[in-house]
Amino acid sequence: xxxxxxxxxxxxxxxxxxxxxxxxxxxxxxxxxxxxxxxxxxxxxxxxxxxxxxxxxxxxxxxxxxxxxxxxxxxxxxxxxxxxxxxxxxxxxxxxxxxxxxxxxxxxxxxxxxxx
Amino acid sequence: xxxxxxxxxxxxxxxxxxxxxxxxxxxxxxxxxxxxxxxxxxxxxxxxxxxxxxxxxxxxxxxxxxxxxxxxxxxxxxxxxxxxxxxxxxxxxxxxxxxxxxxxxxxxxx
Numbered sequence: 001x002x003x004x005x006x007x008x009x010x011x012x013x014x015x016x017x018x019x020x021x022x023x024x025x026x027x028x029x030x031x032x033x034x035x036x037x038x039x040x041x042x043x044x045x046x047x048x049x050x051x052x053x054x055x056x057x058x059x060x061x062x063x064x065x066x067x068x069x070x071x072x073x074x075x076x077x078x079x080x081x082x083x084x085x086x087x088x089x090x091x092x093x094x095x096x097x098x099x100x101x102x103x104x105x106x107x108x109x110x111x112x113x114x115x116x
Numbered sequence: 117x118x119x120x121x122x123x124x125x126x127x128x129x130x131x132x133x134x135x136x137x138x139x140x141x142x143x144x145x146x147x148x149x150x151x152x153x154x155x156x157x158x159x160x161x162x163x164x165x166x167x168x169x170x171x172x173x174x175x176x177x178x179x180x181x182x183x184x185x186x187x188x189x190x191x192x193x194x195x196x197x198x199x200x201x202x203x204x205x206x207x208x209x210x211x212x213x214x215x216x217x218x219x220x221x222x223x224x225x226x
Contacts, residue, residue: 004159031212040218041218041219042203042205042218042219043214045214048212055212056212093159104162104165105150105162105214106162107160108159109157109158109159
């Protein structure tokens, strides 16, 4: 497809379960970001990849959160032992340029995670 | 730490009633200021990037301006299809991430 694709769109997990969220960026895009958006708030940065290298993971809230992009294309955000406070929309964004040069970010529609 | 504050939180307009949204920011060396539009259940959609004070950009009924402390998004003669949440974000020099404000939700009534 032409845009950033995220799956699943909706995920309900019981507290303590592990979840994996997938992001398929626009083909050829070097930069990939993960953001977390709580209801009524703006997106909060989680982590940044340039190709397969994770250059910034300062926004990951705890060691239960882990992200990878092994071949520099598809990325997975994994959350272990989910807690209720993890309930949010997880947004993936990609960009053609390396981020320090700025550039337009293309966002996916997000994965809405609800932890019961 | 970079900070972005948007006001008002919500804005209800009559079709054709022009208004402005405010984005105040503090950042250790601005690389760029961004405006995005977000529709319910969708990801943010890029509108503008502004790089330096005095810069202005326009797109249809939207015009963004930048000073050293704030940015304004002016909506001229809005239509119902302009209803959305408008997000402001800043990027500091040497940083990868964008830091977003909480957004202004605009509702335009026909």
